[in-house]
């Protein structure tokens with residue numbers, strides 16, 4: 125893992141927490157090592173001899189009797205249990221901080237990124253990041269704290285072994301080093317399968333989302349079996365990657381157990397056959413060796429699992445880095461922007477992903493209080509035009525002006541606060557109707573909510589259970605497309621915007637509702653600029669001017685219904701190439 129990733133983990137966890145965890149791990153390791161060393165005098169007493177190995181003679185002088193030794197032993201176990209409790213709580217706390225910190229950074233990165241970057245991002249990857257990938261990071265961090273604890277514990281056990289029988293302990297250290305080297309091979313495979321698992325989880329998210337979104341069409345086409353098989357195939361690829369990894373882990377584990385059992389057997393055989401050690405040292409040494417073997421095995425397994433889970437951190441960091449690299453400039457208090465005269469496009473070019481321009485030299489303006497309708501073939505760039513007008517996108521070339529003031533990257537953020545957008549597929553949030561309306565305009569009074577619902581022809585809300593306080597969590601699934609659109613329109617109207625954009629916002633409405641909405645839009649004339657994107661005649665009929673977008677160019681399809689005040693500076697500036705300026 126790169127240094128940057130380590131320092132990021134440390135920053136999220138905080139050095140204070142890491143230090144506390146290190147101290148606790150060290151104390152646990154020391155208490156366990158000391159506990160094992162106490163086995164030496166215990167064994168000597170039990171064997172009926174107070175004779176201790178030379179290097180532990182000081183212990184014999186210090187310990188006065190069996191009772192004291194046993195009491196000390198129990199005290200050490202109690203201390204270790206208390207430390208273990210504190211360690212688990214601290215370890216969880218550290219993991220949660222890292223994981224929540226990373227998840228919040230990802231959320232912030234996505235919320236602060238430019239819309240142009242967000243609209244290009246693979247949303248399944250973002251969802252996989254926020255759910256599965258960061259959960260895998262959580263597992264990786266738990267393994268990392270476990271690695272720290274187990275490393276210190278193994279070191280303490282080996283120190284205890286060194287104190288009991290230095291020569292034998294040196295052989296144990298050599299065997300452990302050799303096994304760790306061999307595990308290096310398994311480590312690389314674990315990394316590989318970890319990265320594969322991450323990719324398959326992302327694919328699984330995309331596949332499940334697609335399947336859930338397509339339930340209606342799947343059922344109406346009778347394609348349940350096919351959908352099931354496709355989903356099963358994605359599951360299969362994920363399980364295959366997990367199985368291959370598990371095969372490696374299980375194989376390495378079996379090899380390790382055999383190697384350690386052979387080493388222990390050799391130790392006992394050599395010690396008893398060639399009388400290398402006194403019984404008082406042999407028994408504690410075997411106990412330390414057995415405990416070391418199991419803990420060292422756990423250490424190597426943790427290491428392998430960490431290598432499998434660690435690619436999730438790289439994956440998460442890559443998505444977060446992409447979002448952060450596309451961050452909008454930060455503004456502490458953006459200067460408010462109001463539209464008092466007109467929003468103007470001057471020679472605007474735009475191509476998605478820097479590809480073929482969707483808009484190629486657009487010159488037009490929308491006056492304050494004017495209603496403009498935009499039509500054109502599918503894919504002509506109408507929504508792209510709306511995104512530019514709303515300050516979501518910046519032109520590749522040309523300029524957008526609000527009352528003659530350039531809409532730069534900082535101004536765009538302030539301008540968006542004055543825009544309300546209703547799209548074809550309206551977004552309603554979980555919660556009540558009231559919550560959804562207040563989401564757009566937090567200070568609105570009850571009477572304003574009612575008036576907005578009335579203007580949006582959404583009075584059906586009053587007949588819902590609990591009316592404005594109806595919880596849409598469940599109900600929104602049962603609302604029709606038209607009902608959802610009308611609530612979204614009421615939310616937009618409440619915002620009293622300077623520019624209201626309706627992007628096919630009445631596509632799901634019946635004729636009567638559309639007539640009512642058209643008259644509500646007509647009533648906005650003079651209050652705010654309205655951009656209506658619609659293929660349907662009724663809404664367009666309410667417009668002062670109608671534009672048609674085709675082949676990247678804008679054409680005014682009919683004359684003015686209402687004349688707007690001229691804009692001398694801009695008319696002069698663009699008179700040669702801007703026939704659409706009023």
Ligand SMILES: Nc1ncnc2c1ncn2[C@@H]1O[C@H](COP(=O)(O)OP(=O)(O)OP(=O)(O)O)[C@@H](O)[C@H]1O
Pocket residue numbers: 243244476477482500501502503504505506507508509
């Ligand atoms: N985020 C994006 N990345 C790449 N291409 C995009 C993106 N959004 C839109 N496009 C492409 O840009 C072109 C214009 O799309 P846009 O949605 O603006 O058209 P539209 O006129 O609103 O279409 P419709 O009436 O079908 O909604 C299309 O070819 C579309 O595929």
